[in-house]
Amino acid sequence: IGCFAETEPEAGCDTSNLQTTAKLEGDYYVINGKKTWISNGTIADAAFVGAKDLNTGAESFFLLDREASPFDTNELHKIGWKADPTSEMFFEDCKVPKDNEMTVMMGKAFTDPKLKESLPLSEGMMTLLGQMSPFTALMTLPRSGMGLASIGIAQAAFEASVKYAKERVQFGKPIGKFQLIQEMLYHMNVLIETGRLLGYKAIDAIAKGSPEARRLSSMAKIYGGEAAIKVTYDAMQIHGGLGVSEESPLERYYRDARMMTIPDGTSEIMKLITGYSILGKGFSAYT
CATH class of the missing domain: 1.20.140.10 (Butyryl-CoA Dehydrogenase, subunit A, domain 3)
Incomplete structure (x- = not known):
């Protein structure tokens, strides 16, 4: 089970104001920050996390394997969608391999035919990504x-x-x-x-x-x-x-x-x- 973690307490629709950061240190990015209102956060095995790259100043996304890159969560309660757990997510010096940064992964997807075939993305979506x-x-x-x-x-x-x-x-x-x-x-x-x-x-x-x-x-x-x-x-x-x-x-x-x-x-x-x-x-x- 995966989740997409973008929203933050101070950055709801204003995603330009992300406070979660990622700093490249050797072969790993170190992620620190907090996310909120994330669907499946409490039960996710993997998370696609948005963060500001401190090395470039730009926003990027990082694929986290929860077992290899642990993070904490806290469930939030809503008026609806009771079957879909929603949570806060906390990242404290969470280490992620640098190859798990989105542009690196997408670059491999565009150049490696075998990897491209294995991705759950249509040709149309690959076109939109370009x-x-x-x-x-x-x-x-x-x-x-x-x-x-x-x-x-x-x-x-x-x-x-x-x-x-x-x-x-x-x-x-x-x-x-x-x-x-x-x-x-x-x-x-x-x-x-x-x-x-x-x-x-x-x-x-x-x-x-x-x-x-x-x-x-x-x-x-x-x-x-x-x-x-x-x-x-x-x-x-x-x-x-x-x-x-x-x-x-x-x-x-x-x-x-x-x-x-x-x-x-x-x-x-x-x-x-x-x-x-x-x-x-x-x-x-x-x-």
Whole structure:
């Protein structure tokens, strides 16, 4: 099990402000710092850790084998995603072989055919890694995935609502016959179908190595996460009192949906990335 460790207490979306450092000493980098809100951190066997290289001043990533390069963790508790442990991570003079630095690993991947074949990266992703920074390229995958995972949550809530609308009888007829319920189901269905198509388009762009992958994956994450919140909210309304009961899965869908707009880049940051991608150089909100 692996984890991707970028977020820090003082560097959430502002990854330029990383406090975790890596200093090259002989054949090893020595890493010191703290990460937070890291998925799978407590159970990870390996970690891909972002740190500022004190020798170059630039950010890089390092692959840590937990057994060879031990680090400590502390679990954090969330309102949703209960099946996914989230943690703080602590690095104190953590030694990592210099060959585990990302640019070294990527250089070998591009020049060694056997290693390239063994990597779990598509040709499209390898193309993106040559077009943009490794962090920017790699983040297209979780952001697209988060968008589609959000749609999965929304789909479950929608299907439960359709079933309930057919079975629940009020005023002598199934509530699905009321026009307000039908309108809610219509809007829920549209959000799901459009979010799914946007997610598929983002994945297709990644597979083809298209520079549009960054914009589309950001849009897919925004749309999917916001759609899931709206759909699960409406699903709870359709279910009435049952919708807010802990005996119903809807409360879990709602909590999980609310989580989706924050990890791997908040909706607000995704909108800034989308705007910059549309307008081009000179329109970054960060400068």
